[in-house]
Amino acid sequence: MTVLVLALLFMSLTTAGSVPSDQIFQYIEEHQNEYVQRLKDWIAIESDSNDPEKRHLVTNMMLLAEERIRTLGGTVEMVDLGMQELPNGNKISLPPVILANIVKDPKKPTVCFYGHLDVQPAEIEDGWSTEPYILTEKNGNLYGRGASDDKGQVLAVLNAIEALQKHELPVNVKILLEGMEEVESTGLKELVEERNSTFFSDVDHIVVTDTAWISSKPGITYGTRGNCYFLVEVECAKQDLHSGSFGGLLHEAMNDLIFLLSTLADSSGHILIPGIYEAVAPLTEKEKKLYEGTEYDLDVIKAKYGIKQFINKTKEELLMQRSRYPSLSIHGIQGAFSAPGTKTVIPAKVIGKFSIRLVPNMELSVVKKQVTDYLNKRFTERNSPNSFKVTYRKGSKSWLADPNEPQYLAARKAIKRVFGKEADMIRSGGTIPIATDFQELTGKSIMLLGIGGPDDAPHGQDEKISRYIYIEGTKLYAAFLQELSTV
Amino acid sequence: MTVLVLALLFMSLTTAGSVPSDQIFQYIEEHQNEYVQRLKDWIAIESDSNDPEKRHLVTNMMLLAEERIRTLGGTVEMVDLGMQELPNGNKISLPPVILANIVKDPKKPTVCFYGHLDVQPAEIEDGWSTEPYILTEKNGNLYGRGASDDKGQVLAVLNAIEALQKHELPVNVKILLEGMEEVESTGLKELVEERNSTFFSDVDHIVVTDTAWISSKPGITYGTRGNCYFLVEVECAKQDLHSGSFGGLLHEAMNDLIFLLSTLADSSGHILIPGIYEAVAPLTEKEKKLYEGTEYDLDVIKAKYGIKQFINKTKEELLMQRSRYPSLSIHGIQGAFSAPGTKTVIPAKVIGKFSIRLVPNMELSVVKKQVTDYLNKRFTERNSPNSFKVTYRKGSKSWLADPNEPQYLAARKAIKRVFGKEADMIRSGGTIPIATDFQELTGKSIMLLGIGGPDDAPHGQDEKISRYIYIEGTKLYAAFLQELSTV
Numbered sequence: 007m008t009v010l011v012l013a014l015l016f017m018s019l020t021t022a023g024s025v026p027s028d029q030i031f032q033y034i035e036e037h038q039n040e041y042v043q044r045l046k047d048w049i050a051i052e053s054d055s056n057d058p059e060k061r062h063l064v065t066n067m068m069l070l071a072e073e074r075i076r077t078l079g080g081t082v083e084m085v086d087l088g089m090q091e092l093p094n095g096n097k098i099s100l101p102p103v104i105l106a107n108i109v110k111d112p113k114k115p116t117v118c119f120y121g122h123l124d125v126q127p128a129e130i131e132d133g134w135s136t137e138p139y140i141l142t143e144k145n146g147n148l149y150g151r152g153a154s155d156d157k158g159q160v161l162a163v164l165n166a167i168e169a170l171q172k173h174e175l176p177v178n179v180k181i182l183l184e185g186m187e188e189v190e191s192t193g194l195k196e197l198v199e200e201r202n203s204t205f206f207s208d209v210d211h212i213v214v215t216d217t218a219w220i221s222s223k224p225g226i227t228y229g230t231r232g233n234c235y236f237l238v239e240v241e242c243a244k245q246d247l248h249s250g251s252f253g254g255l256l257h258e259a260m261n262d263l264i265f266l267l268s269t270l271a272d273s274s275g276h277i278l279i280p281g282i283y284e285a286v287a288p289l290t291e292k293e294k295k296l297y298e299g300t301e302y303d304l305d306v307i308k309a310k311y312g313i314k315q316f317i318n319k320t321k322e323e324l325l326m327q328r329s330r331y332p333s334l335s336i337h338g339i340q341g342a343f344s345a346p347g348t349k350t351v352i353p354a355k356v357i358g359k360f361s362i363r364l365v366p367n368m369e370l371s372v373v374k375k376q377v378t379d380y381l382n383k384r385f386t387e388r389n390s391p392n393s394f395k396v397t398y399r400k401g402s403k404s405w406l407a408d409p410n411e412p413q414y415l416a417a418r419k420a421i422k423r424v425f426g427k428e429a430d431m432i433r434s435g436g437t438i439p440i441a442t443d444f445q446e447l448t449g450k451s452i453m454l455l456g457i458g459g460p461d462d463a464p465h466g467q468d469e470k471i472s473r474y475i476y477i478e479g480t481k482l483y484a485a486f487l488q489e490l491s492t493v
Numbered sequence: 494m495t496v497l498v499l500a501l502l503f504m505s506l507t508t509a510g511s512v513p514s515d516q517i518f519q520y521i522e523e524h525q526n527e528y529v530q531r532l533k534d535w536i537a538i539e540s541d542s543n544d545p546e547k548r549h550l551v552t553n554m555m556l557l558a559e560e561r562i563r564t565l566g567g568t569v570e571m572v573d574l575g576m577q578e579l580p581n582g583n584k585i586s587l588p589p590v591i592l593a594n595i596v597k598d599p600k601k602p603t604v605c606f607y608g609h610l611d612v613q614p615a616e617i618e619d620g621w622s623t624e625p626y627i628l629t630e631k632n633g634n635l636y637g638r639g640a641s642d643d644k645g646q647v648l649a650v651l652n653a654i655e656a657l658q659k660h661e662l663p664v665n666v667k668i669l670l671e672g673m674e675e676v677e678s679t680g681l682k683e684l685v686e687e688r689n690s691t692f693f694s695d696v697d698h699i700v701v702t703d704t705a706w707i708s709s710k711p712g713i714t715y716g717t718r719g720n721c722y723f724l725v726e727v728e729c730a731k732q733d734l735h736s737g738s739f740g741g742l743l744h745e746a747m748n749d750l751i752f753l754l755s756t757l758a759d760s761s762g763h764i765l766i767p768g769i770y771e772a773v774a775p776l777t778e779k780e781k782k783l784y785e786g787t788e789y790d791l792d793v794i795k796a797k798y799g800i801k802q803f804i805n806k807t808k809e810e811l812l813m814q815r816s817r818y819p820s821l822s823i824h825g826i827q828g829a830f831s832a833p834g835t836k837t838v839i840p841a842k843v844i845g846k847f848s849i850r851l852v853p854n855m856e857l858s859v860v861k862k863q864v865t866d867y868l869n870k871r872f873t874e875r876n877s878p879n880s881f882k883v884t885y886r887k888g889s890k891s892w893l894a895d896p897n898e899p900q901y902l903a904a905r906k907a908i909k910r911v912f913g914k915e916a917d918m919i920r921s922g923g924t925i926p927i928a929t930d931f932q933e934l935t936g937k938s939i940m941l942l943g944i945g946g947p948d949d950a951p952h953g954q955d956e957k958i959s960r961y962i963y964i965e966g967t968k969l970y971a972a973f974l975q976e977l978s979t980v
Contacts, residue, residue, distance in 0.1 A: 231737060235835045244799030250718060250923020253850045254762055254820030255811055256800050261758055264823060268755035271748055273875050275741055312731030312841075313743050315878035324742055333741030335839050336751060338830030343846060345827065348722045348886050350848055350924075352822050354799075359830060361837055363740045388760050391802035399835050436737020437837075 027423065027488060031481050033169045038477045041165045042148065044074070045476070046141040048123070048157045049150035055101070055124035055188045058092055064101040064185040067123045071160070071183055072104055078167055080108040080181070087186075087193035100193055101185030105205050108167060108179045116178035117211045117413070117490060120440065121160035122187030125152040126465045133467045147470040155464035156187070158471040159215040159457050159479070166483035176491035180209060187216070191440060198447045206448050211413040211490070214440060215483075218458030221301035224421045224482065225430035227454035228409040229329065232364035233437045234373050234401030238266055238381060239357045241393045247352040257390045259356045260342055267336055267358050269384050274317055277334045277362070279380045282373065286331060287366045296409070297325040300430045310461075329433030332368060336360045363435065364404050374398045405442040406433070411451045412493040420485035424478055457482065514910065514975065518968050520656045525964045528652045529635060531561070532963070533628040535610070535644045536637035542588070542611035542675045545579055551588040551672040554610045558647070558670055559591060565654055567595040567668070574680035587680055588672030592692050595654060595666045603665035604900070604977060605696045607927065608647035608703055609674030612639040613952045620954045634957040642951035643674070645958040646702040646944050646966070653970035663978035667696060674703070678927060685934045693935050698900040698977070701927060702970075705945030708788035711908045711969065712917035714941035715896040716816065719851035720924040721860050721888030725753055725868060726844045728880045734839040744877045746843045747829055754823055754845050756871050761804055764821045764849070766867045769860065773818060774853045783896070784812040787917045797948075816920030819855060823847045850922065851891050861885045892929040893920070898938045899980040906980075907972035911965055944969065 034041075053067035054060045072082050087100040101124070128138035128151035136142040141150040148158070160183060167179055182205075186192045198206070219225040242259035271277050302321050307313070318324045327333070340357040343349045362373060381396045407414070409431055421429040434454075444452050457479030463469050521528075540554035541547045559569050574587040588611070615625035615638035623629040628637040635645070647670060654666055669692075673679045685693070706712040729746035758764050789808050794800070805811045814820070827844040830836045849860060868883045894901070896918055908916040921941075931939050944966030950956050 231740075233737070233837065235837070242800065247798060248923060249820070249822040249824070249848060250720070250850060250921065251815070252798075253718075253822045253922060254814045254818060255803050255805070255922075257760070257762065257802070257804060258822055260823040260825070261760070261762065264751055264754045265760065267751045273744070273748070273752065273877060275743075275745065275748065311734060311739075313729065314880075315744070316742050317744060318742070327741045328738070331741060333736070335736040335740045335745055335837070336747040336829075337736070337836055337838050338747070338840065339826055340831055340833060342823075342831070343825030343827075344829070344831035348846065348848075349824055350720065350722070350822070351824050353825065359835065361736060361835075363737060390760060393801075434737065435740060435742075436735060 049141040075106045080106040082106045104183040106181040115210045118180040118209045120182045120214045122156045122184045124185045149470040153471040154458045154462035156216045162480040165480045212452045214454045217454045217456030223301045223430045225432045227432040229406035229433035230438045232402045232404035235361040235399040237397040239395045241355040243354040246354045249350040285368045297322045328435035333363045370401045402439045416489035416493045419489045424482045536628040562593045567593040569593045591670040593668040602697045604698045605667040607669045607701045609643045609671045611672045636957040640958040641945045641949035643703045649967040652967045699939045701941045704941040704943030710788045710917045712919045714919040716893035716920035717925045719889045719891035722848040722886040724884040726882045728842040730841040733841045736837040750845045772855045784809045815922035820850045857888045889926045903976035903980045906976045911969045
């Protein structure tokens with residue numbers, strides 16, 4: 007509560023843009039229960055995009071959001087993306103994408119918010135403490151599937167627009183909302199490409215509101231690592247064999263695969279594939295300083311996740327490893343015995359899976375060749391009669407923006423105003439393909455300004471958003487739009 | 494058909510025991526459709542011991558067999574083994590074990606046949622060409638779950654007894670049939686121990702009729718490898734982590750586990766654990782010769798299972814590797830990502846599974862210590878902060894009989910008479926715990942004389958027994974009992 011009181015005190019002392027922000031902030035404060043009720047209505051729709059049986063609920067969710075945007079006076083196009091072919095060959099409709107437009111004054115800058123309204127699967131049987139599709143408030147948190155990822159974030163933007171409209175919306179706002187984010191944004195890239203010269207032509211800034219903070223401080227993400235995913239397949243027989251009848255007789259596929267996977271990285275995770283670190287961007291003093299200001303408490307994270315010891319010693323080293331250096335993780339093996347129990351099988355065909363996180367300036371095609379050449383060489387040296395194949399499965403490049411672009415400055419000011427703190431400037435360890443895609447397809451300035459809390463469990467059980475962050479986040483988006491009109 | 498005709502010709506020329514075998518064999522020939530019908534009746538009962546829901550069907554199967562044995566004039570005790578506790582804590586009845594006794598003449602030797610009447614699960618959806626529980630004859634084969642493993646083998650014994658009884662049963666016969674073989678013979682070991690001084694006191698020979706041939710020639714198994722199963726667990730966090738957020742920051746459990754598994758054997762499967770080969774029994778010239786007479790066509794097996802190249806060059810080397818040398822197989826990893834797809838997870842806790850096939854004179858306790866010490870040492874050298882544990886999970890010793898014991902001589906003569914061929918004398922690569930158990934608990938002579946064909950697919954789809962082997966196998970058991978009365 008102290009934080010809230012301080013924040014309120016702080017707010018009343020500051021103004022920005024043409025409208026006193028304390029009036030806007032007061033309006034938001036006064037309407038917070040209404041905002042929570044809206045979130046409750048949205049959470050109630052089980053818009054799980056993974057489950058084809060629930061596809062109509064995703065569409066229902068899109069229609070509900072359309073109605074909300076129309077209430078704000080926006081014009082809304084519900085774009086039909088056509089059909090999706092399921093793995094079983096059946097075809098079902100993709101949910102519509104919302105392309106919305108609120109107020110049009112060519113003299114003002116235009117910002118486009120991106121968010122999504124579909125959610126990950128959730129069942130109370132998964133171990134939820136509350137019904138996942140009934141928004142439930144406990145100890146200042148609002149629990150429900152999609153509360154943080156991403157319905158709460160989208161609603162905070164819409165609520166902020168509404169609050170500003172009581173006085174004046176200081177910039178033009180466009181909104182892009184999709185319903186297939188949790189299943190790789192099927193069809194979105196094509197749509198962005200198609201609308202690049204129309205919907206996006208007058209857009210100056212794109213803000214992705216689908217990210218989380220990494221500490222108790224609000225964060226702005228200006229870069230992400232990329233990823234490239236490989237499958238290594240070894241086959242020793244046409245069918246699984248009994249280890250009694252065949253053990254010792256043949257070169258077992260698992261033995262070959264385990265060997266290959268063991269040659270990828272050393273005990274400290276250093277990647278052993280020749281050339282892999284060659285392209286990594288050199289570290290400048292200026293960049294180095296950026297990590298110092300980021301909050302990242304090693305002990306808290308170690309305790310939270312039960313990690314005994316990090317590979318790097320300092321916070322800065324760790325943040326740099328996560329942001330600007332590649333890493334390799336072995337995810338698992340398909341085709342071997344993975345269930346509990348003690349099956350005595352010689353698996354016939356096994357597929358090892360690993361991926362390498364990419365950083366500027368690593369190129370997918372180069373990494374693909376380095377990995378393939380290396381594994382081919384190691385397998386050839388092994389002299390195994392088994393069949394062997396490395397497949398590059400999928401990947402996306404890293405993304406890095408200039409954190410001094412105007413919308414970043416506006417966001418940093420807004421964060422300072424609302425929260426009284428400097429923003430964490432984040433380069434995400436993960437991959438956010440939408441950032442890379444927007445950047446490559448539109449060439450616009452992209453920023454990831456989300457209000458997911460650091461412990462919201464977005465894909466897990468008991469997903470939540472705190473009421474505090476939901477409401478202060480609404481203020482943040484309002485303040486951001488005000489600041490954006492002045493930068 | 495040529496084989497059948499030759500076999501028939503051969504039979505009519507030979508006799509043994511006090512009754513002309515051609516009369517017995519003719520009787521069996523004439524009643525073969527009746528035997529097939531009996532098998533059909535038995536196959537129709539879905540006596541799947543894996544599924545608690547079908548437990549009553551296993552019991553029904555035991556009752557049907559009881560009725561059959563009573564028809565032969567046997568006294569039958571249906572032994573109640575009590576309750577079984579399921580993983581969910583529920584308790585269900587174990588199926589009864591049949592202990593039967595046919596004819597009692599203290600002057601004659603007594604042979605006890607062991608078999609089982611439960612089956613592995615089977616559904617037509619698994620890929621069967623016919624309904625698994627409807628015995629279906631196609632191209633001389635009788636398809637159905639349990640046809641080979643083990644209902645067909647048990648019925649062949651009972652049919653042989655019936656055929657002999659038309660003249661004279663030359664030896665005393667006892668029968669032990671269980672209904673839990675496919676789930677590790679729950680309760681059987683205790684029963685054998687308990688009845689050692691009663692039911693087993695006058696037993697001279699124990700014949701396990703639950704084995705398969707390894708070629709087109711009938712085989713007698715006189716040894717099996719043992720096995721010891723290990724779990725290697727590495728844990729790097731309390732929960733699975735995202736490879737974007739955490740890749741490169743910590744010592745990943747999979748990387749440690751893959752390393753440990755890679756140190757177990759070299760590229761030729763040679764086990765790298767120090768001392769593991771020390772106890773292996775030395776090879777004598779006499780033993781060496783036994784492998785020469787065994788039929789094992791490397792090219793046929795390679796083609797059948799899609800194996801490109803064996804580690805050993807000659808048939809004898811291969812048979813020796815399979816029979817008298819240890820081997821190590823890595824079965825899989827539990828806790829990692831094993832499904833199709835491209836999940837970017839850092840698994841928190843992974844359990845590698847491998848087992849070592851044991852041969853005479855390797856001791857479980859010694860191997861357990863060698864493996865544990867070795868992996869502990871390798872893990873310590875790696876200097877990983879993760880938690881690590883090697884667990885010995887289960888195991889059984891190897892078993893080896895003297896292939897010149899009287900019942901082996903009787904079986905070899907019987908095979909020569911019925912099939913006109915020398916028996917394959919087999920040391921099985923797999924583990925048949927029942928053989929070790931009988932040997933250790935009763936001290937009797939144990940022999941594995943089964944009539945499973947080399948391609949019967951006992952645990953797979955389209956399990957079958959050929960009509961030819963089912964009927965000739967019935968003759969074999971009859972001839973064996975005759976020969977046994979004369980050795």
